[in-house]
Amino acid sequence: MRKSAQLCPIHSSMVRRKITSISLLVAAALLIPTAASSQQILDMNSFGVVWRVIGSWRIAGNGDAVSEGSAVQPGALLRPIGEAKSHSVTILLPDGQRILYECFASRDCDRGFRVPSLYRKPSPMATDLLARVNAVLVRKDSDITSNQSDSAVARDEAASLVDADGKVEVAGLAAALSDGSYSYAVRTLSRGSQQQSRRNFEKHGRSVSLVVGSEGLFEISIYDRLNTPRIDMLLAAVRPPHGTGIVKSFDDVAALLKDWNEDYQGWPAHEFRRAYLRSVMLGIQPTATPVAAALARQSSGAGNVSCEPRFEPAPGIFKSDTEVKLLCGTPEALIHFTVDGSQPLEGATLYRSPIVVKGTALMIKAFASVPGKKDSPVVTGIFRIGE
Numbered sequence: 001m002r003k004s005a006q007l008c009p010i011h012s013s014m015v016r017r018k019i020t021s022i023s024l025l026v027a028a029a030l031l032i033p034t035a036a037s038s039q040q041i042l043d044m045n046s047f048g049v050v051w052r053v054i055g056s057w058r059i060a061g062n063g064d065a066v067s068e069g070s071a072v073q074p075g076a077l078l079r080p081i082g083e084a085k086s087h088s089v090t091i092l093l094p095d096g097q098r099i100l101y102e103c104f105a106s107r108d109c110d111r112g113f114r115v116p117s118l119y120r121k122p123s124p125m126a127t128d129l130l131a132r133v134n135a136v137l138v139r140k141d142s143d144i145t146s147n148q149s150d151s152a153v154a155r156d157e158a159a160s161l162v163d164a165d166g167k168v169e170v171a172g173l174a175a176a177l178s179d180g181s182y183s184y185a186v187r188t189l190s191r192g193s194q195q196q197s198r199r200n201f202e203k204h205g206r207s208v209s210l211v212v213g214s215e216g217l218f219e220i221s222i223y224d225r226l227n228t229p230r231i232d233m234l235l236a237a238v239r240p241p242h243g244t245g246i247v248k249s250f251d252d253v254a255a256l257l258k259d260w261n262e263d264y265q266g267w268p269a270h271e272f273r274r275a276y277l278r279s280v281m282l283g284i285q286p287t288a289t290p291v292a293a294a295l296a297r298q299s300s301g302a303g304n305v306s307c308e309p310r311f312e313p314a315p316g317i318f319k320s321d322t323e324v325k326l327l328c329g330t331p332e333a334l335i336h337f338t339v340d341g342s343q344p345l346e347g348a349t350l351y352r353s354p355i356v357v358k359g360t361a362l363m364i365k366a367f368a369s370v371p372g373k374k375d376s377p378v379v380t381g382i383f384r385i386g387e
Contacts, residue, residue, distance in 0.1 A: 046118060046127050047071045048093040049134050051268065054102075055080055055087035060112070069137025072115055077377055079112040090266075091115055094122035094130045098264040099380055101343065107375075108345055111367055114308065116380040119315040129253055131286035132279035133272055139284065153229045157273040159250035162237040166213040173231050174208040174222065182230070183223045190216035190281060198223075212237045217281035236277045246280060263361075306368040306376040309335050309351075315381035323354035324383055328368045328376075337366035344378060357383040 050057075050070040057066050060077035072078075072091060078101065080087040087109055088102035095118040103109040160168040182203055186196045199211055212218050215237055222231040238246045253276050257269040278284060307330040313322070326335045335351035336344045339362050346369075355364060361384040368376040 046094050046122050047073050047130065047134070048091050048097075048115065049130055049137070051090040051092050053089050055089075056082055057087065057089050069134060069140075071134045074115055074117045076115045077112055078115065080109045089113075092130070092267070093118060094126040095120045096122075096126075096260040096263055097382055098260070098266055100266075100341070101378070103343065108343065111375045112377040114377045114379045116382065117315065119382045119384070120317055123256075125249075125252055126256060128286070129256070129272065129276060132284070133275040135284050135286045136275040136278050153232050155270050156231055156233045157235075157250075157254075157270065157277060158233060159236040159238065159247045159277065161243050161247060162212060162215055162239055165211075167209055167211050168235065168237050169207045169209055170233070170235065171207045172233075174203070174233070175206050177203050177208070177222075177230065179204050181225045183227075184210060185221045185223075186210075186212055187219045188212075188216050189219060189278075210235075215239050215243070217277060234274050234277055236281050249280075250277065304372075305374045306330050306333055306370040308376045308379050309337075309366040309368050310379075311364070311381045311383075315383055317384045317386075318357070319386065321356065321358040321385065322383060323356055324362075324364065324381070325354050326351045326364075326366055330368060330370050330373070333368045333370045335366050335368050337364055339364055341365070357385060359385060361385060 048071070050066045050068060050072055053066065053068055057078050058064065058081050059066060059072060060079055065081060066072065066078070066089070074093060078089060078091075080103065083106075086102075086104055088100065091097075091099045091101070093099070093116070097116060097119070099116060101113040103111075154173050156173040158170050158172050160170050162168050180203060181200065183198045183200045185198050188196075201208060201210065210220065212220075212235070218235045218237060220231075220233040220235055221229055222233065224230050236246065236250065250273070254269075254273060257267055257272055261267045261269060279286075307328045309326045309328050312325040312327055326337060328335055336346070336348040337351050337355075338344045338348055339355065341363050342365070344365050344367055351366065355362065361382065364381045364383065365378055367378045
């Protein structure tokens with residue numbers, strides 16, 4: 001890659017094999033938005049989810065504040081509410097984009113941020129996953145978004161077939177435990193919260209056999225011989241034949257999240273897997289029209305606001321190295337940009353020549369500034385090579 005201040009790969013392992021075959025869930029009725037030929041209709045039907053939120057934010061055209069779990073359309077304009085004080089918000093989109101917007105000063109916050117358009121068509125499984133996460137989070141009856149990164153207890157999720165004796169075989173983190181004696185407690189989420197007495201098991205080999213009794217969604221805590229908690233597991237126990245499809249679908253979701261995390265570090269894989277299992281096993285279905293906010297039109301430079309920079313070519317996937325131009329129709333506009341995922345501030349690099357995307361991928365964030373006008377919102381574009 002040619003060295004330049006304009007070149008900064010957002011992750012060295014961006015080029016990855018994408019999941020091309022996703023099995024559909026057969027145990028519950030799916031509500032998957034219909035794929036559309038135009039980018040505008042595609043974006044309207046494939047919505048993202050608001051994740052971590054600091055401060056108060058709203059979507060332009062909708063007076064309601066967004067919160068963790070809110071659905072948001074690609075192309076929506078987000079603005080902070082109230083005094084600028086370490087505002088930040090993370091948007092997760094069904095094409096794998098994880099976008100962090102943050103501002104720390106009034107001038108930076110006043111610009112607002114345009115949620116990027118999808119740079120590729122999401123798979124039906126990806127669209128359904130985001131819809132199910134939204135459906136679970138808006139119920140606000142679980143701790144899915146709670147920050148457990150400081151917990152000493154490892155978390156895991158699994159979907160396994162339960163046999164006639166009420167036993168399941170689980171792998172994952174349980175299989176990584178050292179051979180020896182352990183105990184576990186099971187709490188069912190499918191029929192109310194009921195703590196069951198502990199059982200003991202011996203761990204030998206590459207899987208662990210646990211007794212859950214029946215089909216359902218269970219929280220399982222595994223303890224070592226010193227009674228130290230080792231694993232907190234959310235387990236979907238299902239019976240064949242329909243359960244086979246659930247297990248396969250969950251494995252596909254886990255693989256999809258792993259793939260996204262290799263491209264855009266920071267995807268909340270545990271939380272998304274848990275939300276997915278809750279939706280499937282507890283019957284929490286996506287709604288037909290999860291996005292109610294009206295899209296604010298992109299500013300063209302009319303009035304007292306600078307035009308929003310536009311990308312030429314549009315963000316997407318390209319077969320070979322590509323030069324990206326940043327354009328703005330407002331006379332005397334200066335375009336500030338970054339290529340490392342950070343927010344472009346007043347002192348960010350000024351655009352003077354095309355930005356080269358070479359070998360991997362770039363995330364370009366930019367805004368336009370014109371004397372006598374308000375700065376434009378920050379826009380974001382993802383450009384990838386050779387997927």
